[in-house]
Amino acid sequence: MATFMATFLSCVLCAHLLCHGSLAQLPMGQGQQPYPARRLWEQSECRVERLQAVEPSRRVQCEAGVMEYWDQNDEQFQCAGVAPFRTTIQPGGLLLPYFSNSPRLIYVVQGSGISGLVIPGCPETYQSFQQFHQLEERGPEQRFRDQHQRIHHFRQGDIVAEPAGMAAWFYNHGDTPVVTITVADTSSHANQLDPRLRMFQLAGQQRREPYGRQAGASGEEETSGNIFSGFDVEMLAEAFGVSRETAMKLQSRDDRRGNIVRVEMGLQVLRPEQTRSYEPVEEEKEHRRRGANGLEEAFCTARYRENIGDARRADVYNPRAGRMTTLNSQKLLILRSIQMSVERGVLHRNAHFVPHWNINAHSILYVLRGRCRLQISGPLQASARFDREVRQGQMVVIPQNFAVTALAVSTENFEWVSFKTNDNAMVSPLAGKASIFRGLPDAVIQNSYRISREEARRIKYNRGEELLLLQPTAQGVRASA
Structure with a gap:
């Protein structure tokens, strides 16, 4: 009996491992382990x-x-x-x-x-x-x-x-x-x-x-x-x-x-003719109207392109501060297998990208146009680890959990695209709506920073309902100048 049970358990274990190994090879992230999503090469040497x-x-x-x-x-x-x-x-x-x-x-x-x-x-x-x-x-x-x-x-x-x-x-x-x-x-x-x-x-x-x-x-x-x-x-x-x-x-x-x-004389390939100008919003409506029926989510028919430059697709919009669009695997399914997401932003002059940190991803920021003062702060020293003006064509890596903020300083808008190393990257803002301070009691803030209760409430609520993109204040404009 003991021999039979041992053999039975061994078979069950082998079947489980085989199924797990097969599922891990499925496309679109099906069957993959949620963590760790990435292999960390020589992480102990990371400086x-x-x-x-x-x-x-x-x-x-x-x-x-x-x-x-x-x-x-x-x-x-x-x-x-x-x-x-x-x-x-x-x-x-x-x-x-x-x-x-x-x-x-x-x-x-x-x-x-x-x-x-x-x-x-x-x-x-x-x-x-x-x-x-x-x-x-x-x-x-x-x-x-x-x-x-x-x-x-x-x-x-x-x-x-x-x-x-x-x-x-x-x-x-x-x-x-x-x-x-x-x-x-x-x-x-x-x-x-x-x-x-x-x-x-x-x-x-x-x-x-x-x-x-x-x-x-x-x-x-x-x-x-x-x-x-x-x-x-x-x-x-x-x-x-x-x-x-x-x-x-x-x-x-x-x-x-x-x-x-x-290619001399142009590339002659078989493709549908464009009968009208490309309209991403209408294309998305049509895709959703057809609905997902299993076949639509198959790898062969999956969408692998999405436009994030259209202002009408902004997830965050403030007419005096700018706009921001996020593309993750919930919007584009193939990003599950890519294990990355993207953030595209436009910041108006003197507007502020709220201090925040990336909870579960590194962020690779590329400047599309304009300039900004970028500050990055980490745990090893009190002062900003990075405090420089960045311009078009430059790239900066913002490590996971490092606090970052930006102030647009050029006469034109500051525009950027950030590649995040997680298909559902999350940020935690330090100011404004949904910030860490909104979730803390007044008394905790008061005793943490040795400030008055009134000062604690100003820290929590002075930015009102602004989220991520903060419009310039008179004080901010003077600081920029």
Whole structure:
């Protein structure tokens, strides 16, 4: 009997482990453990006492654009477990298909175009049919001219999510350059390789420059081949059923165009025509009207793009202070697998981003335009750990639980986008509505700071119902001046 029970319990345990392991591989975060959501590389060595506003450390020129990379060896990016880079695609430029070892969030700073995300196992739902008489002449094998997975339009203000290991491409069909900011989460459990962003090219050759050195400064160009370059040509030809010459072209050994190439006469691909201007609010209404029926939430049909630049989508709005929009996995389901979220904000001149801290995430702030005075304070010293003016094009890492505040100081609005390392990032404000002080009794505040009861009440209520974005006061304007 004891032997039977032991065998039975062993079987139950094995079944449980097998089911758990299978569920952990499901897309969209189904079956994943809620914590820890990220792998922390060498967390004991993480030093956050030297925060800086930094710009890209290396620039790689391509035929039809530029790739600019922030230094992955920078301590603040290593601590946050992220690797950021900026991409500029000139009109008519194609960012060649690639994938990486880490999930990525992409913010479209400017421009518009089309893109594709190739998901293994999903059907090619874009199909171009030949006419019937052509079928008779050429045979049934010519039934389709082309078929491929979905193509998506993107525009300024869009967030595009790309899971780890899935190939993507971008094309600029407009008249102005497309500029995007990408933050890859190298600490995600989806990354089983190592704590560095590794880009795998499906075509072309990637130009490489050592960190801290501008492209061409060394006098020698370093390149790395695409994923086909490591295969034997004969085996590659056999695998695809093509000639040896075609297989050699797949390896792109003599291609010096870089990751972004120019498409002559435009990219001719099968895609729906745009019969009206893109309207994100109406598109969202239509998506909700169809409803989620199980199939709608499947990985193949999941939305992986959402616009957060439209003022009508603001979650927080103060006409005298600005607006802020948050995109998390409750709004865009695919962010569960990306394990990141995004915050997009606009702060009017002399307005204040309330002092707060991020409860469950690091925040990687990128300045889109304007300037602000940014202060970050941590536990090791009383004074602000970071107190500088940050400007367009700079990036700052705000560690989890560090208090941060910002004051717009330029004549134009201060605009930013923050990538959060949690798909449902939460903040805790220190002032205004929903602040920590609103939840404390007057007497606790009074005795904590050795102030009068009246002063304690002013701390709690003087900002009234303002939430996160605070309009300027006369005192604040004088301080800014």
